[in-house]
Every structure is written in C-alpha cells, then in structure tokens.
Amino acid sequence: MIDLIHVTKHFGDAVAVDDISLSVARGELCVLVGTSGCGKSTTLRMINRLIEHSEGEIHIDGQQIREFREESLRRRMGYAIQSTGLFPHWTVARNIGLVPRLLKWPAARIQARVEELMALLGLDLEEFADKYPHQLSGGQAQRVGVARALAADPDILLMDEPFGALDPLTREGLQEELRELQGRLEKTIVFVTHDMDEALRLADHLVVMHQGRIKQQGRPLELLREPADAFVESLLGGEGRGLKEAALLPVSQRMLPLGPRLLARERIGQQASLREALSLMLWRHAERLTVVDDDDLPVGELSLRRLVGVRSDD
Numbered sequence: 001m002i003d004l005i006h007v008t009k010h011f012g013d014a015v016a017v018d019d020i021s022l023s024v025a026r027g028e029l030c031v032l033v034g035t036s037g038c039g040k041s042t043t044l045r046m047i048n049r050l051i052e053h054s055e056g057e058i059h060i061d062g063q064q065i066r067e068f069r070e071e072s073l074r075r076r077m078g079y080a081i082q083s084t085g086l087f088p089h090w091t092v093a094r095n096i097g098l099v100p101r102l103l104k105w106p107a108a109r110i111q112a113r114v115e116e117l118m119a120l121l122g123l124d125l126e127e128f129a130d131k132y133p134h135q136l137s138g139g140q141a142q143r144v145g146v147a148r149a150l151a152a153d154p155d156i157l158l159m160d161e162p163f164g165a166l167d168p169l170t171r172e173g174l175q176e177e178l179r180e181l182q183g184r185l186e187k188t189i190v191f192v193t194h195d196m197d198e199a200l201r202l203a204d205h206l207v208v209m210h211q212g213r214i215k216q217q218g219r220p221l222e223l224l225r226e227p228a229d230a231f232v233e234s235l236l237g238g239e240g241r242g243l244k245e246a247a248l249l250p251v252s253q254r255m256l257p258l259g260p261r262l263l264a265r266e267r268i269g270q271q272a273s274l275r276e277a278l279s280l281m282l283w284r285h286a287e288r289l290t291v292v293d294d295d296d297l298p299v300g301e302l303s304l305r306r307l308v309g310v311r312s313d314d
C-alpha cells in the first residue's frame, strides 16, 4: 500500500531522512519510533507531500505520489497531529467536516458524516457538536482530531503523536480504540511516537529510527527477541524487555497440554497476555493456572516457571 524506496530528505545541507526503505501493507499499523529529531515527522509528511522528498521514490498502491493530484491525496490520507490542529473559532462539527467541505460534498452528506464520526469516537452529538476546541478536555480534542482525519473516509491514516498530550490512562483508552477502529475500518495506518510502550502496544510493523536512518524494522516480537544493536535494545527497554515481550504474547503460546494433575483453581483465557497471567499469579499466589478457551473449557495449563523461564519457541 505504501512503499518508500531509498528515500532521502535534505534541508539545505542537513540530512533529515537518510536513505530509508519501508513498506506498509494494506490494513497494517506501522509505527515509527525513535529519539527526538530522528526524522519521524519528516517521513510522515513526505508520504502526504506536505514535504517533498529529495531522493528516492514513494509509492501509494504502486503509483508514485508525485503523480497524484493534491485533492486525491487529501481524500485518500487522513492526518492527525499532537496539537490536534483544530481551528479555535470553529465548532467541533465544523472542524470535523473540514475535508469533506474542501472536497465540496453537499451539506446534508457532510452533516450525516459528522454525526456518524462523532458516534464512532464516542462524542455525544448534543453535548459536543457546537462546542469550541477550548471547551474540550485534551482527550476530547484528540478524538475530534482523529474524527477529522477520518472524515473523508481515507484508506490511509497518518498520525503524528496524536495522543502525545494525554495522561497515560486516557492515552491507553484511545490506543485501544484506535486498534479496534483499525480492525473494523481496515485502514492502513502510519503512526509516529517516541513512546516505546505505545509503539509496542499498537504496531503490527515497528520501525526504529535514529539520526535519519532506520536501525531496525519488523514485527514487535522480532525486535524484542533480537534487537539489531545496543541502541535498539536500550530503546526497547534493555533488561526490562522480557516483561514487554510478555505483554505481547498470548497465554496459548506458552501453555502446556493438560496433564494428569488436578486442574489449578485459578483460570485464565488462552487469549490473555502472559503479563496478565503473571499478575494473576502474583495476585492470587498461584504457581499454576488453568488455561481455558472461549467457552471456559480447560485446554491447558501454565506454570510460573514456564512463564518466566522458558521461551515460547523452545
């Protein structure tokens, strides 16, 4: 869906993005993560041509972005940013309807779309449609920003630290909603963050950048298991990596078949993460858990030793 092929961006003599190649498949959530100034935002803005790349090629659906008309890029790509970029003197409804209005949709269709998006993002129409951005909480404003990015039903969403300004709880809530939305709407998303926990929670495809270059990319678990170098490893959390990995693996990956022993009293669903399993064990002082399927039928067991000591691919 999105291909960057040996893409470089110079600002004068400075190289902001240095020969990066990257592919994002349709329906995939790709996260760019890295230290401040490493070129994440520049990369994102080259995809929607807010910034022109200097060298290399960028393709959308196999077609060079230079060949797209501005209007079709705007229609196909939603863009959400940390500061939300909402217009302060426009109501929530008007802000959300911005791109459809630029695309000259009829008023009734814009109205219907705004209502649909507000419902989708849990913004009560009565309460919020006529409010102004300064009357919203940070989380509400970011929802409006995301709704606006979705307004013209783009197949690609570009998100630059869209949840950056939020407290951890609201942030986790929105991350979950985003994953859920993505599953439902099948958007292709490129998401920028410098928060590794957020990156690991969201990414299908994780790209670690440093000083304009890609240090490593792949599935989050691949990076956690085999960081390419000390930089990637430290960014991934160094020694604490095991726990992050545990948060991503489902219980079913490490459980053993049911043995002849009595079933352990505490139960956990096979889709739960190993981190959840660990907290249940610690909370209940249980050394073993019975793993159950969606119908609550026992399918295996998980021991503390196996959880902490044995790798899933052993």
Ligand SMILES: Nc1ncnc2c1ncn2[C@@H]1O[C@H](COP(=O)(O)OP(=O)(O)OP(=O)(O)O)[C@@H](O)[C@H]1O
Binding pocket: 011, 014, 015, 016, 034, 035, 036, 037, 038, 039, 040, 041, 042, 043, 194
């Ligand atoms: N318009 C510009 N003109 C000159 N230099 C720029 C411009 N935009 C970005 N840069 C430089 O390019 C480099 C990459 O910037 P970019 O904004 O992509 O970083 P980033 O990874 O998004 O950082 P952050 O996490 O702080 O947002 C930086 O060194 C920055 O100073």
Ligand SMILES: [Mg+2]
Binding pocket: 040, 041, 042, 160
């Ligand atoms: Mg940035």
